[in-house]
Amino acid sequence: MLAGPTRVPTATAAQAAAECVPTDPSIAPVPGCAWIAGASSGIGRALALRLARAGWTVVASARRADALEAMAGEAANGRIVPLPIDVTDRAALAAGLARIERELGPPALAVAAAGLYEPVDAERFDAERFRATIELNLMGTANLLEAVMPLMMRRRGGRIAVVASVAGYRGLPTAAAYGASKAALINMCESLKPDISTTGTRPPRSMRACPCLAGCCGDCGDGCPWSSGPR
């Protein structure tokens, strides 16, 4: 069963719950869970905790099961359900989604936050490091979308947030691989937006693909969990 660990009230969890009053309507839970890939640290982790505080059930994925388990104990109001997955593994993502659907219902929100930054510049140009960045940042995101998008389109609802970067808009020093991967993500999201809205006889309700920065891209409108989320 996809069940979070028994929540033991700790000073940290209690303090976090007290500090974060979920009054922000843009992150109010909707029916269905949130699935975050890249949730064991950094932005994905902060978002998982924030959504859980707002009352969401959050499925938290990344490779490090121990970090996900530890975070699940910090959830307040909602709950965090660890589901260790490597996003470069398409079969694992498909199996993970099937399990989520079976045990928690279809995800209303999927967030692609898994990513890495490996410095690659002219002097240290290394195709293997380049490939690793593309494989995770771009293909890992594509793998997640391949899993969730058909389900959301069939259900005519759902939201996808892709974490890109300002490095995707402009070339930055040492970011030859990272920036290229993020530029590709931004372009991918921009392409998907009109595609999504023209599928079927009427556009899927509230299904958006957001080319977000670390914070909000300002383009995603109501209901985007990034609009006042972690920066």
Ligand SMILES: NC(=O)c1ccc[n+]([C@@H]2O[C@H](COP(=O)([O-])OP(=O)(O)OC[C@H]3O[C@@H](n4cnc5c(N)ncnc54)[C@H](OP(=O)(O)O)[C@@H]3O)[C@@H](O)[C@H]2O)c1
């Ligand atoms: N930090 C910034 O200033 C900043 C700015 C702009 C954009 N971003 C973007 O924001 C996202 C998160 O960045 P962050 O700074 O929060 O990084 P982070 O703390 O290093 O988090 C990266 C997350 O991705 C997961 N991950 C790595 N490889 C994975 C794989 N193969 N399968 C599944 N999960 C994997 C990591 O967990 P495991 O190691 O457990 O798998 C971790 O949870 C990235 O896409 C990054 O490019 C960050």
